[in-house]
Amino acid sequence: MTSPRVLVGRSAMKILLWRPAIWRGLLAAVLLATVWGGPLQAQDAKLVYTLYADGLACPFCAYGIEKQLFAIEGVAAVETDLKTGTVTITMRDGATLDEPVARTAVEAAGFTLRGFERAGGLE
Amino acid sequence: MTTRLACLYLACILATSWAAAARAAPESFNTALPVAEGEFVFREQFILDQSGADPSDADRDRTAWVLVSVLGYGANSDLALFGVVPYVDRSLDITQGSARRTRSASGLGDISVFGRYTVFRRDWPGRTLRVAPFAGLELPTGDDDETDSFGRLPASVQPGSGSWDPFGGVVLSYQTLDFEVDAQASYRANTKANDFEFGDVARLDGALQYRLWPRELGSGVPGFLYGVLEANLIHRDKDQVSGTNDPDSGGLSLFILPGLQYVTKRWIVETGVQIPVVQDLNGTALEKDTIFRAGFRLNF
Numbered sequence: 048m049t050s051p052r053v054l055v056g057r058s059a060m061k062i063l064l065w066r067p068a069i070w071r072g073l074l075a076a077v078l079l080a081t082v083w084g085g086p087l088q089a090q091d092a093k094l095v096y097t098l099y100a101d102g103l104a105c106p107f108c109a110y111g112i113e114k115q116l117f118a119i120e121g122v123a124a125v126e127t128d129l130k131t132g133t134v135t136i137t138m139r140d141g142a143t144l145d146e147p148v149a150r151t152a153v154e155a156a157g158f159t160l161r162g163f164e165r166a167g168g169l170e
Numbered sequence: 171m172t173t174r175l176a177c178l179y180l181a182c183i184l185a186t187s188w189a190a191a192a193r194a195a196p197e198s199f200n201t202a203l204p205v206a207e208g209e210f211v212f213r214e215q216f217i218l219d220q221s222g223a224d225p226s227d228a229d230r231d232r233t234a235w236v237l238v239s240v241l242g243y244g245a246n247s248d249l250a251l252f253g254v255v256p257y258v259d260r261s262l263d264i265t266q267g268s269a270r271r272t273r274s275a276s277g278l279g280d281i282s283v284f285g286r287y288t289v290f291r292r293d294w295p296g297r298t299l300r301v302a303p304f305a306g307l308e309l310p311t312g313d314d315d316e317t318d319s320f321g322r323l324p325a326s327v328q329p330g331s332g333s334w335d336p337f338g339g340v341v342l343s344y345q346t347l348d349f350e351v352d353a354q355a356s357y358r359a360n361t362k363a364n365d366f367e368f369g370d371v372a373r374l375d376g377a378l379q380y381r382l383w384p385r386e387l388g389s390g391v392p393g394f395l396y397g398v399l400e401a402n403l404i405h406r407d408k409d410q411v412s413g414t415n416d417p418d419s420g421g422l423s424l425f426i427l428p429g430l431q432y433v434t435k436r437w438i439v440e441t442g443v444q445i446p447v448v449q450d451l452n453g454t455a456l457e458k459d460t461i462f463r464a465g466f467r468l469n470f
Contacts, residue, residue, distance in 0.1 A: 101294050104296055104297055104298060104350075106391045106392070106393060106394055106434050107433050107434075109435050110436055110469045111206030111244075112206070114206065114208075115208075127390070127391050128389050129347060155247050157206050157207070157288075158293055158298075159293040
C-alpha cells in the first residue's frame with residue numbers, strides 16, 4: 048500500500064516533467080551556458096605550434112633547441128621529432144607564441160626556422 | 171713517402187665519407203663539439219697512450235694516461251669558447267747502461283683555451299654544413315721541472331711543457347640524420363721553455379660517425395648508436411735542445427680510430443682505439459703502439 052506522501056511526490060514529479068515551460072527553461076539555460084562558456088573555453092585552450100627546423104640531425108642537437116624554446120615565456124612542453132625535423136610546442140593556458148620569438152630561439156640554438164604553424168588547441 | 175701518406179689519408183677520408191652515416195662530434199679532437207647559445211657541454215675522456223716499439227738500445231717503454239676534461243660554452247649561436255684541462259700520469263722505462271730505470275711524473279698538465287667561430291652555416295631538413303675556424307693557446311700550467319733520484323725528468327715525461335703554445339685551424343662538419351663527417355686542419359706553434367722546444371705540430375683529422383642503430387628512425391628523439399671511424403695525419407717537426415734539432419724526434423704518423431658512440435639528447439658515451447697505420451719518424455723517435463680512448467659527454 049502506497050503512502051499518501053509518496054503519491055503526492057509522484058504527482059509533483061509528473062507535473063514538473065510534462066510542463067513544457069520547464070523544458071523550455073532548461074533548454075534556454077543550456078544555450079546560455081554554451082554562448083557564455085565559449086569565449087571562456089577559448090581563453091583556457093592550450094595552443095600548439097609546429098616548428099620546422101632545418102639542420103636538426105642528431106639527438107644531442109635536439110637538447111639545444113628544446114632548451115632555447117623551453118625558455119620562452121608561456122611554453123609548457125617541447126617535443127622534437129628528428130625524422131620530420133619538427134618541434135611541437137604546447138603553450139600554457141592562454142599563452143601564445145609569435146613567430147619572431149620562435150625564430151630567435153631556433154637561431155640561438157644554431158638552426159634555421161623554415162616553417163611555423165599553429166596546429167590548434169588541445170582543449 | 172709523404173705523397174704516399176697523403177694519398178692514403180685522402181683515401182681514408184673518402185672511404186669514411188662514402189661509407190655514408192649524425193652530429194655527435196669526433197673522439198680524437200674537440201674542435202667540432204656542438205654547443206648552442208647559453209649552453210654548456212662537458213666532455214670527460216680517459217686516454218691511455220702506450221709507446222714501446224723502440225728502435226734504439228735504450229728499449230724505452232712509455233705509458234701515459236691522461237684524464238682530459240673539456241668544458242665548452244656557447245657565447246652565442248656562432249661563437250663557442252672551450253677550456254681543456256688534462257691530468258696526466260707519464261711513466262718511462264729505460265735501459266741505461268745495464269740498469270733498467272723507471273722515471274715518472276703525474277699532475278695537472280697544460281690547460282688549453284680556444285674559441286671557435288662559425289663563419290659558414292647552411293641548414294637543410296635533417297642535415298647541416300658548418301665551417302668554423304678556431305684559435306687558442308696552451309698555457310704552461312703543468313709542472314715542467316719535476317725531478318727524481320736520477321735528476322730532472324726528460325721533457326717527454328714532465329706533466330707540462332713550460333711553454334706558451336698558440337694553435338689554430340679550421341673545422342668543417344657535415345651532418346645528416348644517418349651520418350656525420352668532420353674534417354679539421356690545424357697547426358700548433360710550440361715555443362721554447364727551459365732551453366727545450368717541442369717541434370711544431372701540423373695535423374689533418376677526419377671523422378665519420380655512421381648510425382648503426384636504430385636502422386629505421388621512429389618518432390621523437392631516440393638514442394643513436396654510431397660506428398666511428400677517424401683518421402689523424404700528424405706531422406711533428408724535430409724538437410730543439412739548446413737551439414739544435416734533435417735528430418731522434420718528430421716525423422709523420424697516420425692513425426686510424428675505429429670506435430663506438432651512443433648518443434642521447436643529454437649525454438654521450440664513447441670509446442675507440444687509435445691504431446698507428448704509418449709511422450715515418452726521424453731517427454730513433456719512439457713509435458706509438460696504441461691509444462685507447464673512452465669517455466662521456468653531457469649537455470647542460
